[in-house]
Amino acid sequence: DTAVSQTPKYLVTQMGNDKSIKCEQNLGHDTMYWYKQDSKKFLKIMFSYNNKELIINETVPNRFSPKSPDKAHLNLHINSLELGDSAVYFCASSRTRDVNNYGYTFGSGTRLTVV
């Protein structure tokens, strides 16, 4: 039973295309996140939702739009893909928006390659 599942695991697409990455958690957590890990391995937060409400929106291009239909799902839609969007995107969840002893549970990542 995968706790935080992302699909697809790998995504190769051409510049200018629009693509979506889906994330689902079955942990009953209230809060979900999208992080981007670049080629230098830095993990940076992009968005966070708590019970379907957007609570963190870092400075990312507005080509990136998160959508949370319910608290178990947080999808990421990317318009007009650019070469610089190539990275690994991690979805994560936490019990509440205040992380204490438990940290996050991360999904397995989606490796996006824009050609």
Place this chain on the structure above:
Amino acid sequence: GQNIDQPTEMTATEGAIVQINCTYQTSGFNGLFWYQQHAGEAPTFLSYNVLDGLEEKGRFSSFLSRSKGYSYLLLKELQMKDSASYLCAIYNFNKFYFGSGTKLNVKP
């Protein structure tokens, strides 16, 4: 803002002890976390410190000194499966700020 520094890479021998250091500057602090990330996989939570001192969890221990902006992760009785990247992260205002990670190579 936040600045987090870790060594890029370390090598140690199976069965040995290794200490991975992390120094940070931050405008706010709600805790310091360590994550383990095997190549091509998701980070997994290892430890959490919010107060100064040592937290022990089996073969892994983490230390924090808030006044010095310093933490370390101590791995004992190294095993080959411990070869991974170890990410230091500051938790502040509902966000994690991650260091670039220390790649640990464990050799027989």
